[in-house]
Amino acid sequence: xxxxxxxxxxxxxxxxxxxxxxxxxxxxxxxxxxxxxxxxxxxxxxxxxxxxxxxxxxxxxxxxxxxxxxxxxxxxxxxxxxxxxxxxxxxxxxxxxxx
Amino acid sequence: xxxxxxxxxxxxxxxxxxxxxxxxxxxxxxxxxxxxxxxxxxxxxxxxxxxxxxxxxxxxxxxxxxxxxxxxxxxxxxxxxxxxxxxxxxxxxxxxxxxxxxxxxxxxxxxxxxxxxxxxxxxxxxxxxxxxxxxxxxxxxxxxxxxxxxxxxxxxxxxxxxxxxxxxxxxxxxxxxxxxxxxxxxxxxxxxxxxxxxxxxxxxxxxxxxxxxxxxxxxxxxxxxxxxxxxxxx
Numbered sequence: 001x002x003x004x005x006x007x008x009x010x011x012x013x014x015x016x017x018x019x020x021x022x023x024x025x026x027x028x029x030x031x032x033x034x035x036x037x038x039x040x041x042x043x044x045x046x047x048x049x050x051x052x053x054x055x056x057x058x059x060x061x062x063x064x065x066x067x068x069x070x071x072x073x074x075x076x077x078x079x080x081x082x083x084x085x086x087x088x089x090x091x092x093x094x095x096x097x098x099x
Numbered sequence: 100x101x102x103x104x105x106x107x108x109x110x111x112x113x114x115x116x117x118x119x120x121x122x123x124x125x126x127x128x129x130x131x132x133x134x135x136x137x138x139x140x141x142x143x144x145x146x147x148x149x150x151x152x153x154x155x156x157x158x159x160x161x162x163x164x165x166x167x168x169x170x171x172x173x174x175x176x177x178x179x180x181x182x183x184x185x186x187x188x189x190x191x192x193x194x195x196x197x198x199x200x201x202x203x204x205x206x207x208x209x210x211x212x213x214x215x216x217x218x219x220x221x222x223x224x225x226x227x228x229x230x231x232x233x234x235x236x237x238x239x240x241x242x243x244x245x246x247x248x249x250x251x252x253x254x255x256x257x258x259x260x261x262x263x264x265x266x267x268x269x270x271x272x273x274x275x276x277x278x279x280x281x282x283x284x285x286x287x288x289x290x291x292x293x294x295x296x297x298x299x300x301x302x303x304x305x306x307x308x309x310x311x312x313x314x315x316x317x318x319x320x321x322x323x324x325x326x327x328x329x330x331x332x333x
Binding site: 003004006007008009010011013014015017018019020021022023032033035036037038039040041042043044045046047048049050051052053054057058059063064067068071072074075076078079080081082084085086087088089090091092093096097 | 118119122123134135136140143144147148149150152153154155156157160161167170171174175176177178179180181182183184185186188189192198201202204205206207208210211255256257259260261262263264265266267268269270271272273274275276277278282283286287288290291293294295298308311312315316319320321323324325327328329
């Protein structure tokens, strides 16, 4: 499959996911398991994607690990997407000067 | 509020979102380039898709020359949260809103656009969401294209630093709910641990990272859903 084919498929599926509930679901989902499963999925999938990938993405694994911890701390104290992302980048940039 | 004011407000709220997008999608561009995307293709992919984790997952499928099926499942799994967000958004729509408006507004859903739309007073004026997306989405696409162009001429040190921006954003999404809900925190920590261990098991490390993410997400989420079901509010 060509790269363009992959891209169009990705865009189609992603937007269908966004649109389908708005067209189909009138009431609330009642099934407890389905609700619970859907509730946890976003966090679990992001966590699986983040670790250990963040440690492997940097030239020095230690810099990646410290960035992870710094990011968690920053988010814990209420910082948003942009500042947390910036802090992670800054940590790696500074640490890799020394490591 | 007049239609004009609704649109201006949407554009105003879309601007900071777009600036944040720009920085993050730049690092996404670095990954897109590895998957073989040119700058125009990256611009198109990001403009049409507008999903950080979803595009990251999608590019890793392209990189691995995965199958159609793998791409579909990857998009379903990495974007499942949009299913929940759109479900929540149905409650913000005026019952008389027509199909076309529902479709266009649904396509706008991202973490941030959903956030400002759900916070809108009363029924959502779809023009507000469209205006915010109209400002933010091109910046997301432009960042991706520039990441593809400039990612390779950037010093390795800088690319290394920028490559964690996306993970930083993922962390910013998963930490606040972990703070509020112990079950989420436990599932996140378990996901970290199991994900790490899975890369050490030769049989598991051999399958593509996309498939590994899908399998772990489904198994861990289903397990937590059984152990700690979410209370149904009546």
